[in-house]
Amino acid sequence: MKLYYPLMLDLKARKCLIVGGGLVAERKIGSLLVAGAAITVVSPDFTAAIEAKGSSGELVLHRRIYDSEDIQGFSLVIAATDLAHVNKQIAQDASKEGIWVNVVDQPELSSFIVPSVVRRGKLTLSVSTGGASPGTARRIAAELESAYGQEYEIYLDFLSEMRLKVQDTVKDRQSRQTIFKQMLDWDVLEKIRNGTFTAWRQEKLDSFEQDST
Numbered sequence: 001m002k003l004y005y006p007l008m009l010d011l012k013a014r015k016c017l018i019v020g021g022g023l024v025a026e027r028k029i030g031s032l033l034v035a036g037a038a039i040t041v042v043s044p045d046f047t048a049a050i051e052a053k054g055s056s057g058e059l060v061l062h063r064r065i066y067d068s069e070d071i072q073g074f075s076l077v078i079a080a081t082d083l084a085h086v087n088k089q090i091a092q093d094a095s096k097e098g099i100w101v102n103v104v105d106q107p108e109l110s111s112f113i114v115p116s117v118v119r120r121g122k123l124t125l126s127v128s129t130g131g132a133s134p135g136t137a138r139r140i141a142a143e144l145e146s147a148y149g150q151e152y153e154i155y156l157d158f159l160s161e162m163r164l165k166v167q168d169t170v171k172d173r174q175s176r177q178t179i180f181k182q183m184l185d186w187d188v189l190e191k192i193r194n195g196t197f198t199a200w201r202q203e204k205l206d207s208f209e210q211d212s213t
């Protein structure tokens with residue numbers, strides 16, 4: 001069995017190439033845009049949504065069929081045409097150049113696959129079945145979506161803020177670790193849900209300032 005290595009890529013301003021302009025390309029483009037990638041799409045035609053993003057300058061569109069030269073200079077490529085032989089050619093071209101490639105109809109030719117994702121601000125939950133059943137990945141992600149509500153965005157922002165404050169002010173590593181551990185036991189989520197968070201947060205920050213001075 002193939003075991004994929006999960007990681008979190010920073011694609012901000014990275015050049016990514018999508019070949020194909022159909023619905024699958026549209027979905028992959030959507031998630032790459034969220035990650036801030038600099039996207040070029042090559043295809044003889046595009047869905048209305050891709051076209052619109054091209055017109056507004058969010059994407060660079062080239063209205064033509066794929067040529068092997070196209071992949072030069074890209075960090076990551078998605079082969080999303082409906083032609084298996086074209087997708088295979090793209091995979092070969094990318095492998096030759098050492099470029100990460102996702103082939104939407106032939107996972108075995110891909111050097112990475114894309115999970116189903118739930119986002120709550122800084123929290124990212126991603127689910128993969130390793131290609132066994134994308135529908136099941138989607139279903140499990142939907143379960144996580146209801147288990148981890150919008151309050152997690154506020155929660156993570158708060159933990160991040162506190163963590164930076166602690167890193168900034170507590171010099172002793174051991175003490176920092178103790179505080180980080182304690183922070184996990186604070187009943188913050190409940191406070192966000194019942195509307196007492198804002199006042200409590202201010203109190204916490206104030207008392208922390210006093211302690212550290």
Ligand SMILES: C[C@@]1(CC(=O)O)c2cc3[nH]c(cc4nc(cc5[nH]c(cc(n2)[C@H]1CCC(=O)O)[C@@](C)(CC(=O)O)[C@@H]5CCC(=O)O)C(CC(=O)O)=C4CCC(=O)O)c(CCC(=O)O)c3CC(=O)O
Nearest residue numbers: 105107113114115116117128129130131132133134135137
């Ligand atoms: C291997 C992988 C490669 C990759 O694309 O990265 C792959 C491959 C294939 N998918 C196919 C079909 C469908 N894929 C979806 C949906 C998603 N597919 C995604 C990922 C992956 N799909 C990777 C494995 C992920 C994993 O399992 O861990 C998601 C999670 C992420 C994303 O695409 O962004 C996204 C959900 C997004 C969300 O969360 O909403 C739907 C449902 C729909 O469209 O609503 C269908 C139609 C129903 C069905 O077929 O199940 C087929 C054609 C099968 C055929 O016709 O024979 C292949 C090719 C094959 O299996 O050989």
Ligand SMILES: NC(=O)C1=CN([C@@H]2O[C@H](COP(=O)(O)OP(=O)(O)OC[C@H]3O[C@@H](n4cnc5c(N)ncnc54)[C@H](O)[C@@H]3O)[C@@H](O)[C@H]2O)C=CC1
Nearest residue numbers: 020021022023024025042043045065066081082086104105
């Ligand atoms: N991985 C995934 O999540 C999924 C994969 N699939 C597979 O993905 C493939 C694409 O699906 P859709 O987007 O629905 O198909 P589609 O037919 O809507 O889009 C295909 C696109 O590729 C373009 N194209 C064709 N030849 C090209 C070439 N030589 N150069 C550049 N562009 C070219 C077409 O003009 C079109 O824009 C299918 O093979 C399907 O089996 C389908 C569902 C989900």
